[in-house]
Amino acid sequence: MLRFDEFAVALGGRTLVRLDGTVAAGKVLAVMGPSGAGKSSLLKAVAGLIGPPFVVSGRVLVGEEDITRLPVEARGVGLMFQDALLFPHMSVVGNVMFAVPRRVARSRGARREVAMGHLGRVAMAHLAEADPATLSGGERSRVALARTLAGAPRVLLLDEPFAALDQALKARTRDIVFRLAAEDGLPVVMVSHDPADAEAARAQVVEIRPCQEGEGS
């Protein structure tokens, strides 16, 4: 379970986002709101990827553990963006192997086996040796998902990961993402502009609105 306890992100003395509540294992919290409201900043704050000029307060807990001030690599947070950001100089399986933590598999052979398992889950094992540059958008997204899950996250954060895909591909890709997140018992926080994404995930929705000057703390 993921829990927000008066978790807030402020910029220039103004609160951009403030969040309280829980996201259960396998469930999705959809964060919606206008451009510039602070949705991406919220995800980055959970992942530990922002510093000044942003100020983070309150707590984020995964299970009973307060991760708010842990280093990025100790948080167990998997993050997926609109751009799959695959490493161009590695094969598909190389990209996924790179994410497998040493505590999960030490030898190269063992990491490859774990990576192939994740590629199988996203129906991409047959393209394990492919060059990422030759993949379609949907395939790239599935490899990005395999790579994220290979990192053995405890929480999944999605920053408009389906926005670049056409409607049919979008529906298929997001179904895989939500199914695997549920299988792995991962709480998901998803930033999206598309209400259909939230509907498909049967998500709890939180609307973020830009703070006015003088509002917040």
Ligand SMILES: Nc1ncnc2c1ncn2[C@@H]1O[C@H](COP(=O)(O)OP(=O)(O)OP(=O)(O)O)[C@@H](O)[C@H]1O
């Ligand atoms: N590095 C930075 N330094 C200062 N301000 C920033 C920085 N990055 C973002 N901002 C500002 O923080 C605010 C929130 O940005 P953020 O990207 O979180 O919004 P968003 O809701 O995700 O927008 P979008 O839907 O367009 O992606 C915006 O006003 C933006 O201009």
